[in-house]
Amino acid sequence: MSTQVLEDAEASVVPAVEYGRTIERSLAHRSAISEVFVTDVRTVRPMAVTAGIHLPLTHLYYSDHQEQPRLHDSLLLLEAGRQAAIAGSHTNAGVPVGTMAIVHGFRFSLRNLDALRIGGEAGEPRIDTDFYGKTARHNGRYRKGRLEQRIHMGDVHVGDHSMDVLFLKGDENEILRHSQRGTPAPLSSDLTEVPGALTRVDPARVGRANPLNVVVAGPEFTEGAVTAVVAPRLDNPALFDHAYDHLPAMTLVEGARQLALLAVGAATGSSAPGYACGYEGSFHRFAELDAPLTATARHTPEGDGRHGVRVAFRQDEQEIAELTVTVVDAAHLNGS
Template sequence: MTTQVLEDATTSVAPAIEYGRTIERSLAHRSAISEVFVTDVRSLRPMAVTAGIHLPLTHLYYSDHRQQPKLHDSLLLLEAGRQSAIAGSHTNAGVPAGTMAIVHAFQFSLRNLHALRIGGEPGPPRVDTDFFGKTARHSGRYRKGRLEQRIFMGDVHVADHSMDVLFLKGDENEILRHAQRGTPAPLSSDFTEVPGDVGRVAPELVGRDNPLNVVLTEPEFTAGSVTARVAPRFDNPALFDHVYDHLPAMTLVEAARQLALLTVASAGTGRAAASGSGSGSLCAIGYEGGFERFAELDIPLTATATPAPAGAGQHAIRVRFHQDAQEIAELTVAVADVSHLHGSSRSRHA
């Protein structure tokens, strides 16, 4: 995967956006107000919206990074884009409340990294979204859809995101889940025991400080790959904002990011990355992949990372997820060294 990171600022004209407060949390499918990052949604034209977003500077999960210089988290931008799309689908694209959007495939890439330095932002952030889809002939409902997004800091184009989704009503989701499992799925709230940190990857090796945010355990290193078990903490309020009957897609993306950082860092510091230098200058700048099945909560989930062809100055790490010897998802993560951004002043002259 080659991810565009050229510093070719793109401008776009948008209507006035409010930034004073976040939107009603149900529009973003969030339970906690602190996990809502959309401030306003305005129509651009039929099936297109622009949204203001809030990027918190102190957040248990999104601010927990050792990477220098400090940049706004790529997964924070991805989550803000996801919430903007959900809210816009309800307010502008005719998707009724209560509809579940199941991600089938997505692509996300950063560009103009200088504009993402925390403290040097060139302007307020926003997300422009275009929706694509056809309604079913008899029901008038959307069954499948696609969205394409451009994320801006002021007038600087900093990210692109596209996603293919399947829309389900609650009862349809239950039927699908039961058909896949053959039994009712447990809920994340059923897992009340807080796991210890035995076997959990050291936070600094995946660019973290807080062990709560580490989702990998029991890593195994070979000459050509790194394999680990995916075991997030269910008491992490950012990864599990509400009750789930599966591991959400964003948790798998986080697992892929951590495994990619661990793979790149260990290749440079020795098999076990024992030096502790970890991934301090490495940053995940792009993600691409798809999800074939739900990641079950009660079946061991493993992820294996291998290098893939990459663009100049980047590493590409392909991560495959398996449960019961079946591949359920595959993601490719683009990783870059961002140490060259130290001292850059271009963010104020985009």
């Protein structure tokens, strides 16, 4: 296999990666082997790695989309980037296994969408990651960090991802959670439903076929906006691979995507699901499992078949997160 060259000033040579099997699941912070998408992690230079990625074609969650032509799920690529970053932080950046990475903000965007067509021959996927951070003087631990990633399908640059995180040990996370709640948080494994989950939308309205993958309920439409309850199924093994004491960030991103599709559909009158190709967000507080979580999406047309949708999440009368989703109309996917 030939080597590649990173797109940076150092022109570092990227070592070849293997695609024969996925990495040890603990390195990706996953419980199920089927939810691991990184096949190999290799050091490029200090604080930089490259990773091979497996993109499953028949996944219960990531393959359940109705847009045409069919593209690899943008959230699958985002999750693969998250896993590559976590694994690389353990193998290359000196972050101990067992450390929690709390996301403060991120930005993710895709380009050259033709290379993401399922069944195409764009080449094997690869994610290159650079880590940035400073260690504490008294113990040498990283407390905060930033990563920047470039996503490739073969030789085609298809996306970019950056993320700012806070690193916590288990006891530090418990202290933070207790300081925010004042009471112990329930686990997703102890609950059967989240509040407001009885009126989830029809799957087709959010570009899905399987009701298990619908995460929004009771939408209310006003001029230029749609508000709904964020109510994922706790038995969805992709969103809840293990027990959580909060709604994971990726679940909020999925909620933002589904609300964005509802908002774009309402604004354009189209029933054809678009494709979410970009996300930018910040997280201010944990999303609790035992209190209603609502989100409001506001649509802004950007021209040329693209739409920007800002989604604000509120719980207990506080804004806990905000995300902006970029959606491409289904009619504009050809030649993107």
